[in-house]
Amino acid sequence: MLQFNEIKTEDFKTLNEFYQAQSFGMCDYSVGAVYMWKGYHKTKFCVQDGFLVLRYEWQAEEKTCFSFPVSKDNKSKADLVAFLRVLREHALEDAGEFYLVGVPTEMKEFLEGEFEVTCAVAKREWSDYVYNYEDLAEMKGRKYSGKRNHIRNFIKSYPGYEIKPITARDIPRIKAEYERYFLKRFNVGGDDSYKAAESEETVLLLEQLETLQMKGIFIETGGSVAGFSIGEIVGNTLVVHVEKALTEYSGIYTFVCREFARAAYREGVEYINREEDVGSEGLRKSKLSYHPAFLIEKYLVCIA
Numbered sequence: 459m460l461q462f463n464e465i466k467t468e469d470f471k472t473l474n475e476f477y478q479a480q481s482f483g484m485c486d487y488s489v490g491a492v493y494m495w496k497g498y499h500k501t502k503f504c505v506q507d508g509f510l511v512l513r514y515e516w517q518a519e520e521k522t523c524f525s526f527p528v529s530k531d532n533k534s535k536a537d538l539v540a541f542l543r544v545l546r547e548h549a550l551e552d553a554g555e556f557y558l559v560g561v562p563t564e565m566k567e568f569l570e571g572e573f574e575v576t577c578a579v580a581k582r583e584w585s586d587y588v589y590n591y592e593d594l595a596e597m598k599g600r601k602y603s604g605k606r607n608h609i610r611n612f613i614k615s616y617p618g619y620e621i622k623p624i625t626a627r628d629i630p631r632i633k634a635e636y637e638r639y640f641l642k643r644f645n646v647g648g649d650d651s652y653k654a655a656e657s658e659e660t661v662l663l664l665e666q667l668e669t670l671q672m673k674g675i676f677i678e679t680g681g682s683v684a685g686f687s688i689g690e691i692v693g694n695t696l697v698v699h700v701e702k703a704l705t706e707y708s709g710i711y712t713f714v715c716r717e718f719a720r721a722a723y724r725e726g727v728e729y730i731n732r733e734e735d736v737g738s739e740g741l742r743k744s745k746l747s748y749h750p751a752f753l754i755e756k757y758l759v760c761i762a
Contacts, residue, residue, distance in 0.1 A: 476528050489690060493659075499516060522552065526561050557758060558758075585754060586753065587734070588731050591723070591730055595720045595723065612710055616680070640704065672699070696722045
């Protein structure tokens with residue numbers, strides 16, 4: 459049996475080393491996403507034979523699942539197959555079945571060529587929305603004319619606004635304002651248990667922002683926090699984990715989106731992953747309105 463352990467804060471340095479070496483571009487393979495949802499999914503991790511794999515209790519599907527193994531070294535195809543066979547034996551003994559979750563298309567096809575795959579399911583609500591970096595940072599062209607209007611409305615209505623990076627001294631204040639105001643007002647969508655969990659995990663991510671080396675900005679106007687966003691850079695992709703704003707500030711969501719894209723720029727960033735819509739029609743409409751370059755399909759794969 460493989461040894462899976464609880465994820466402690468000090469383990470995220472190790473996880474990040476593995477995630478920075480992969481090129482999936484998915485939010486699932488990022489420190490922030492794992493940290494936010496480790497309690498909800500009862501996530502554990504194992505590093506063995508040069509591979510990192512996570513174990514989840516996936517409530518929505520009522521299954522014990524494992525992440526697709528990733529390596530920070532140039533492991534061969536034979537090494538990966540050998541480890542997957544060990545993982546399969548562990549999963550069958552542990553849960554009676556072997557499910558891999560968050561499997562990208564190219565890895566699904568790899569699995570189908572090497573194992574007896576009995577099912578491979580991809581649901582739209584699992585897909586990540588990925589945008590060209592410049593599209594969100596500049597919002598040029600006719601397709602973004604409405605978004606530019608939103609931004610102009612915000613700037614005109616709140617001329618004294620300030621865009622600030624989230625630092626250690628800002629965290630207690632943002633946390634307090636989030637708990638006081640934002641929890642009652644953020645966009646509806648998803649089931650209640652998911653929304654409650656997301657609220658709790660947003661607070662936890664704020665508390666560990668510096669330890670986990672997350673990036674964040676907040677918009678201040680009239681002495682209040684109007685909106686904020688938190689994410690991280692994984693490879694060539696900025697993964698946005700949190701985007702919250704008070705909708706009474708006209709245009710604030712679009713403004714936060716653009717300003718975080720600009721603030722997080724560094725050489726080599728090509729894409730921005732704004733994660734899933736979790737089946738919420740409101741979130742889906744919003745994410746589509748920013749014109750994603752593509753969606754990343756994620757598969758739940760069962761291996762006999």
